[in-house]
Amino acid sequence: MTVANSILTSKWTKVFVFLLCLAPVGFIAWNVTQDPTSAANPALFLEHATGDWTIRFVIFTLAITPLRKLLHLPQLIRFRRMIGLYAFFYLCLHFSTWVVIDHYFAWSEMWADVLKRRFITVGFTAFVLMIPLAITSTAGWIRRLGGRRWQQLHRLIYVIAILGVIHYAWLVKSDEHKPIFYGTLVALLLGYRLVVWIINRSKRAPARAAGSVAPPEKLETAETHI
Amino acid sequence: MLIKPEHELTYSDVTPKSIYKDRRNFLFGMLAATGAAAAWKGVEALAPGRVEAATTKPISGFTKWPSSTTEAETPEKTVTSYNNFYEFGTDKSDPANNAQNFNTSGWSVRVEGEVAKPRTFTLDDLMKVAPLEERIYRHRCVEGWSIVVPWIGYPLSALANLVQPTTKAKYVAFQSYYDQRQMPRGPFAGIQLPYLEGLRLDEAMNPLTLLTFGMYGETLPNQDGAPVRMVIPWKYGFKSIKSLVKITFVKDQPPTVWNLESPREYGFYSNVNPNVDHPRWSQATERRLGDFFRRKTLMFNGYGDQVASLYNGMDLKVNF
Numbered sequence: 001m002t003v004a005n006s007i008l009t010s011k012w013t014k015v016f017v018f019l020l021c022l023a024p025v026g027f028i029a030w031n032v033t034q035d036p037t038s039a040a041n042p043a044l045f046l047e048h049a050t051g052d053w054t055i056r057f058v059i060f061t062l063a064i065t066p067l068r069k070l071l072h073l074p075q076l077i078r079f080r081r082m083i084g085l086y087a088f089f090y091l092c093l094h095f096s097t098w099v100v101i102d103h104y105f106a107w108s109e110m111w112a113d114v115l116k117r118r119f120i121t122v123g124f125t126a127f128v129l130m131i132p133l134a135i136t137s138t139a140g141w142i143r144r145l146g147g148r149r150w151q152q153l154h155r156l157i158y159v160i161a162i163l164g165v166i167h168y169a170w171l172v173k174s175d176e177h178k179p180i181f182y183g184t185l186v187a188l189l190l191g192y193r194l195v196v197w198i199i200n201r202s203k204r205a206p207a208r209a210a211g212s213v214a215p216p217e218k219l220e221t222a223e224t225h226i
Numbered sequence: 227m228l229i230k231p232e233h234e235l236t237y238s239d240v241t242p243k244s245i246y247k248d249r250r251n252f253l254f255g256m257l258a259a260t261g262a263a264a265a266w267k268g269v270e271a272l273a274p275g276r277v278e279a280a281t282t283k284p285i286s287g288f289t290k291w292p293s294s295t296t297e298a299e300t301p302e303k304t305v306t307s308y309n310n311f312y313e314f315g316t317d318k319s320d321p322a323n324n325a326q327n328f329n330t331s332g333w334s335v336r337v338e339g340e341v342a343k344p345r346t347f348t349l350d351d352l353m354k355v356a357p358l359e360e361r362i363y364r365h366r367c368v369e370g371w372s373i374v375v376p377w378i379g380y381p382l383s384a385l386a387n388l389v390q391p392t393t394k395a396k397y398v399a400f401q402s403y404y405d406q407r408q409m410p411r412g413p414f415a416g417i418q419l420p421y422l423e424g425l426r427l428d429e430a431m432n433p434l435t436l437l438t439f440g441m442y443g444e445t446l447p448n449q450d451g452a453p454v455r456m457v458i459p460w461k462y463g464f465k466s467i468k469s470l471v472k473i474t475f476v477k478d479q480p481p482t483v484w485n486l487e488s489p490r491e492y493g494f495y496s497n498v499n500p501n502v503d504h505p506r507w508s509q510a511t512e513r514r515l516g517d518f519f520r521r522k523t524l525m526f527n528g529y530g531d532q533v534a535s536l537y538n539g540m541d542l543k544v545n546f
Contacts, residue, residue: 035319036303036304036307036308036322037307037308037317037318037319037322038319039304040304040307040308040318040515040516041308041318041371041513041515043513043518044371044513101518102520104519113508117506117507118506119506170506171506173316173369173416174312174316174415174416174417174487174488175312175316175414175415175416176416177414
């Protein structure tokens with residue numbers, strides 16, 4: 001085991017990463033009380049800041065698999081569930097800001113927005129899609145669903161990431177730099193998976209042609225993805 | 227790009243030698259470094275704005291306009307910290323941070339076009355065209371927030387009467403100062419610059435249309451459109467062009483930047499209208515900066531008595 005992997009397996013590292021993921025809450029709270037620009041329109045600032053951190057954490061989650069393969073740090077997997085749940089945590093803060101501060105529980109008004117404003121439609125869809133992922137993030141649910149079905153379900157995160165970027169791009173007035181930046185990262189991270197999938201498929205195809213018995217399910221064991 | 231050269235990576239971001247030597251992994255080392263830089267940018271974006279002491283000067287000898295709103299003024303700190311001035315960046319904090327060194331010395335304003343007496347005014351001359359008044363106006367941004375500001379200026383009609391528009395003049399075109407050396411964020415604004423705005427002649431001559439030199443008793447801070455701007459209180463804020471250098475009386479409806487950027491979303495008139503939604507959000511309500519709850523948006527921002535007659539017989543859903 002490399003030094004890096006032994007650091008990654010330390011329980012203190014997990015505590016450290018847990019607290020680090022919580023740090024944006026501190027930044028946001030500090031800004032909304034201390035920074036005059038953020039304090040001028042706290043509702044909008046909270047909406048934007050929690051939205052920004054949601055897409056960032058979705059990207060961090062998507063980065064785990066490529067990074068553990070390319071940096072030879074398989075133990076990075078220990079943080080994926082936590083980071084993914086943090087993405088959901090920031091998404092819940094984002095959604096709550098919209099419900100409580102922006103619309104103050106005016107449900108019919110909000111539902112009208114979900115139907116009428118396409119950037120809210122896609123954002124709301126991403127929120128709804130993420131709920132089952134958060135619920136089924138436990139070991140018990142992985143067992144109940146079975147590794148393969150669990151993994152198929154959790155591929156929804158690819159859709160969620162794309163919806164998140166579209167939500168952002170449709171919201172901004174004219175300066176598209178941030179959505180383009182996040183969109184590029186999502187495209188790279190999903191592109192990596194596409195390339196891996198194509199390579200694996202082309203490796204398998206000749207094997208099958210030769211009559212080899214290696215069903216594709218067996219190649220993607222739970223170990224690599226959970 | 228988002229990543230500016232001055233935000234240098236630290237040694238902790240340097241790709242380790244073992245990875246550097248591994249060609250296959252180099253690209254993803256880069257990705258990690260980009261991620262770290264992006265995270266830093268995110269942290270930096272959350273840090274408080276570096277707002278320095280403004281270079282404003284008190285204005286003396288203005289009278290108080292009797293028709294000012296009696297609503298509570300928005301705190302000056304809010305109005306100088308929360309700005310849309312895309313020449314200096316698109317975040318609300320960017321203008322306060324990036325416009326501090328904006329050099330407005332030797333300012334002049336050219337007034338020309340279909341007028342009998344075209345003329346270039348120095349700022350001092352321009353300020354003396356008519357008596358200055360303090361007018362407390364509601365100001366409603368198209369984004370759904372609003373402020374109440376004590377502006378100092380005089381009606382644009384006073385300037386128009388001086389240069390004498392000809393009978394051919396039907397519209398007034400306004401142009402902002404634009405210099406990339408002073409406004410390096412301009413190319414990333416996502417709108418074409420210099421900023422252009424326009425009014426119909428009767429709108430420009432309306433007594434509410436204010437050529438504005440100051441606010442809160444002082445000259446305009448850079449981020450609020452120093453040294454001279456327009457304020458048109460019954461229209462969305464983007465119509466109130468900042469850092470004005472040219473006023474042209476013209477025959478035809480002039481191009482305006484937000485209309486060029488997205489004609490479906492921003493009309494030439496852009497009157498505050500709670501009944502015509504922006505395609506992406508409702509305009510029925512607004513949040514007064516400093517308030518927790520939204521309030522109802524008023525037709526013509528509450529100035530209907532003075533301006534509604536300008537639009538008699540017009541379908542404001544078509545001419546939005």
